[in-house]
Amino acid sequence: MHAEMLVLRFSEDVVDQPIIYRLVKDYDLEFNLLKATIYPRQEGIMVMELRGHPKNFRRGLKYLREAGVKVQRVARDVRRNEERCYQCGTCTAVCPTGALYVKRPEMEVPFDPSKCSACELCCPVCPARAMEVRLNRSAL
Amino acid sequence: MANCQVNKTYQEINDKIRRGQAVVVTAEEIIDIVRRKGEVAAARTVDVVTTGTFSPMCSSGAFINFGHAKPPIKASRAWLNHVPAYAGLAAVDVYIGVTEPCEEDPLNKVYPGQFKYGGGHVIQDLVAGKAVHLVAEAYGTDCYPNKRLEREITLSQMTNAILCNPRNCYQNYNVAVNLSNRTIYTYMGPLRPRAGNANYCTAGELSPLFNDPYYRTIGIGTRIFLGGGVGYVVFPGTQHNPKKPRAENGIPLGPAGTLMVLGDMKRMDPRYLVGASLLGYGCSLAVGMGIPIPLLNEEMAHFCGVSDAEIMAPIVDYGSDYPAGTGQVLGQVSYAQLKSGALSLDGKEVPTVPLSSMVRAREIAQHLKQWIESGRFLLGEPVEPLPLDNEAPFLSTTSSDS
Numbered sequence: 001m002h003a004e005m006l007v008l009r010f011s012e013d014v015v016d017q018p019i020i021y022r023l024v025k026d027y028d029l030e031f032n033l034l035k036a037t038i039y040p041r042q043e044g045i046m047v048m049e050l051r052g053h054p055k056n057f058r059r060g061l062k063y064l065r066e067a068g069v070k071v072q073r074v075a076r077d078v079r080r081n082e083e084r085c086y087q088c089g090t091c092t093a094v095c096p097t098g099a100l101y102v103k104r105p106e107m108e109v110p111f112d113p114s115k116c117s118a119c120e121l122c123c124p125v126c127p128a129r130a131m132e133v134r135l136n137r138s139a140l
Numbered sequence: 141m142a143n144c145q146v147n148k149t150y151q152e153i154n155d156k157i158r159r160g161q162a163v164v165v166t167a168e169e170i171i172d173i174v175r176r177k178g179e180v181a182a183a184r185t186v187d188v189v190t191t192g193t194f195s196p197m198c199s200s201g202a203f204i205n206f207g208h209a210k211p212p213i214k215a216s217r218a219w220l221n222h223v224p225a226y227a228g229l230a231a232v233d234v235y236i237g238v239t240e241p242c243e244e245d246p247l248n249k250v251y252p253g254q255f256k257y258g259g260g261h262v263i264q265d266l267v268a269g270k271a272v273h274l275v276a277e278a279y280g281t282d283c284y285p286n287k288r289l290e291r292e293i294t295l296s297q298m299t300n301a302i303l304c305n306p307r308n309c310y311q312n313y314n315v316a317v318n319l320s321n322r323t324i325y326t327y328m329g330p331l332r333p334r335a336g337n338a339n340y341c342t343a344g345e346l347s348p349l350f351n352d353p354y355y356r357t358i359g360i361g362t363r364i365f366l367g368g369g370v371g372y373v374v375f376p377g378t379q380h381n382p383k384k385p386r387a388e389n390g391i392p393l394g395p396a397g398t399l400m401v402l403g404d405m406k407r408m409d410p411r412y413l414v415g416a417s418l419l420g421y422g423c424s425l426a427v428g429m430g431i432p433i434p435l436l437n438e439e440m441a442h443f444c445g446v447s448d449a450e451i452m453a454p455i456v457d458y459g460s461d462y463p464a465g466t467g468q469v470l471g472q473v474s475y476a477q478l479k480s481g482a483l484s485l486d487g488k489e490v491p492t493v494p495l496s497s498m499v500r501a502r503e504i505a506q507h508l509k510q511w512i513e514s515g516r517f518l519l520g521e522p523v524e525p526l527p528l529d530n531e532a533p534f535l536s537t538t539s540s541d542s
Contacts, residue, residue: 090495
């Protein structure tokens with residue numbers, strides 16, 4: 001299962017076409033609509049979470065782009081609540097990119113956001129629940 | 141010790157502390173001093189060594205007397221923020237255990253369970269000064285007619301709140317690996333299949349009972365740093381097992397001694413009592429503890445001089461051996477090796493993962509050092525030593541300890 005938050009922009013030419021219907025029917029994707037608006041110039045915008053098999057997800061995205069929809073991914077940031085983190089190192093068992101690592105010999109546990117892929121594996125594993133996911137709202 | 145060249149008493153050291161003249165170093169700092177100067181000179185110059193540890197310690201909880209309401213109640217069931225507390229004590233005394241999950245928690249029905257809030261989180265919230273929702277139910281008596289009490293209550297409004305942890309501060313612990321083919325979720329953290337990682341959970345050379353392996357100075361009555369406040373060792377902890385095989389330096393080769401500790405929760409700090417959620421396992425509390433070790437003689441300097449390279453831990457398979465209780469140990473590994481980032485198991489390099497915070501353990505040892513240097517914290521002379529010779533019978537065949 002792959003899920004992502006997307007912002008879709010429909011131009012005047014495609015706003016009247018059943019694009020989401022095709023996305024569900026032909027690509028077996030689930031969607032959860034958060035926002036849908038048509039602006040005065042007949043341009044539409046939709047914010048949705050799209051979810052499905054990774055292969056279908058990729059094909060669905062390709063279909064959207066070919067249909068003339070502008071697709072923008074909403075960045076999900078993983079941040080660390082420094083107040084809550086007590087630097088044990090449990091997260092380093094699951095972090096696939098080395099964004100969370102043990103600095104030796106001090107045994108400190110730094111978090112390097114530039115290496116983070118926002119996979120969120122660390123979030124439920126952290127005993128203090130210090131790793132938080134935030135949507136990058138600036139894209140909405 | 142009759143044959144020692146240095147002989148100091150608790151009274152002498154406490155007098156120096158009162159005068160602000162005591163020489164205090166941490167269990168990390170003493171290693172180099174002993175190496176450079178030797179044990180006798182180290183014992184002569186240094187009075188106290190401070191230790192520290194900070195990690196989830198599941199056998200913890202608090203006695204709470206929430207005070208009488210009008211009309212009074214004899215609570216038979218009680219909840220704090222929806223976490224059940226044991227109310228089978230008098231009228232308004234309850235015990236909240238840290239592994240108790242919130243009543244509506246889906247537990248492991250959605251595997252692996254998240255265990256977001258439990259008794260440990262209640263304790264942290266209380267210590268942080270937050271109000272918690274108290275519900276008490278009773279069957280009603282002539283003297284205690286009230287049948288239900290519900291209100292918000294803070295730590296300062298409670299008559300008493302006493303942290304009382306039946307088993308903390310394990311002297312050594314297993315290194316957990318998983319030889320099965322699926323990821324498992326344990327109290328030792330997530331373990332990836334085919335020995336994908338090896339998790340360990342002690343502070344090594346900073347950990348209290350590694351610096352006093354035969355409990356010469358740590359006993360009933362020892363005054364300690366507990367959860368940011370002052371506490372005491374009140375008894376050997378449950379499952380205290382001093383007969384565990386030991387290395388030549390006296391350090392047990394597996395989980396051995398434990399401590400029961402107690403302290404006034406009202407003086408504690410949420411930085412050192414942190415509610416923990418162990419994925420797929422349950423709720424817990426990360427407890428910060430520091431124990432001062434007086435260098436009464438060169439023998440204590442010798443013990444405190446121990447370093448990570450000389451402390452060994454057993455590697456145990458939590459995929460099948462541990463849940464089956466076979467007691468099988470796959471091998472021994474030193475804390476120096478564990479802290480290096482990888483160990484070798486059957487020719488395979490396995491990344492090591494700490495669950496115990498060295499950063500905060502060091503912070504606690506420093507904190508305790510400052511307390512003693514400033515004369516605010518005196519040593520407690522034990523009224524009884526911890527037992528050295530009894531074996532917990534249920535530990536003789538397996539090593540189920542958590």
